[in-house]
Amino acid sequence: MSAGRNTEARNRHDTAARARYLEAMIESHHQIDPEAWARLAQRFHAAIPHSLAIGLTLVDAGPPSVHMRLPYRDVFLGDIDAGLWHTGIAAVAADATCGLAVFLTLSARSAIATLDLRMDHLRPAVAGSALDVVADCHHVTQRMAFVTAVLHQDDPTRPVARATATFARTGRLAPT
């Protein structure tokens, strides 16, 4: 089979996929410049009281990825003797970062809710250093969004934890 016929067959059978692709193109991320994404991300982030209360800050945001940083505080300790962060606050940071990655990847058009979140704790997070979270919304469907995140301190090649979360698209937001 020639390359041309192959393409034609693919096009014919993937009409639905092409329609979805076109819809995605219309809502394309590329139509929004990086500063606009940063403003949108900051606005979403600043509307979450708990994220602000713990001091979570936005480092970088460009769909499908978001990078947030949680500066160290003594109140985040789980083990005073060993000087280790509590893992619960890592889940808070992961949930917030994954949520923002999903929100931006859906072009800020969907209301979202966390359905589930899994944390794998690879090594302890040590006191004194910030916790960085980089989330990546790798797949979306009409109803769902899938996201993973890596948590690290200073060295991205030595993650302290990995997070996996699924979000439901709970409604359509008015254009911003």
Added chain:
Amino acid sequence: MSVRGSTLASALAAGDDEAMIAAVPYARYLGLIVRTDAPGRRAYVMPYRDAHIGNASLPALHGGTLAALLELAMQFEALIDTPAPRLPDPVDFTIDYWRSAGPAECIASARLIRAGRHVAQVQAQCWQDNPDRPIAFARATFVLREASAAT
């Protein structure tokens, strides 16, 4: 063993839940308290605070705070059942969100499913006004520390 470590150990030995919570800064930060409605049945309560809100328009508690509450409840329950001078470390943790949590205190109960020599497997749920309408379910696996130092 350091002074702080023995604080946790002595709180356990004395069965002093308040001192046990006080030995963990992040549990204190969330305002966690323990209520005992029957011997050996603890409810871990996260009092309501405006700073715990995640969605201001609903309003709803931040999902992360529910995860933290459930993780702490499981961790303390595992610690009480397998006493050690330090909290057990979670290896992995999973939470399913069943409904959103309103602006009110949230109550968690945890159950140690199995404790072997090296790991403990725990489950927990949390609710607000009605235990029959749970808000979230969590499970976790913890690495158990050496018990010898605690005894």
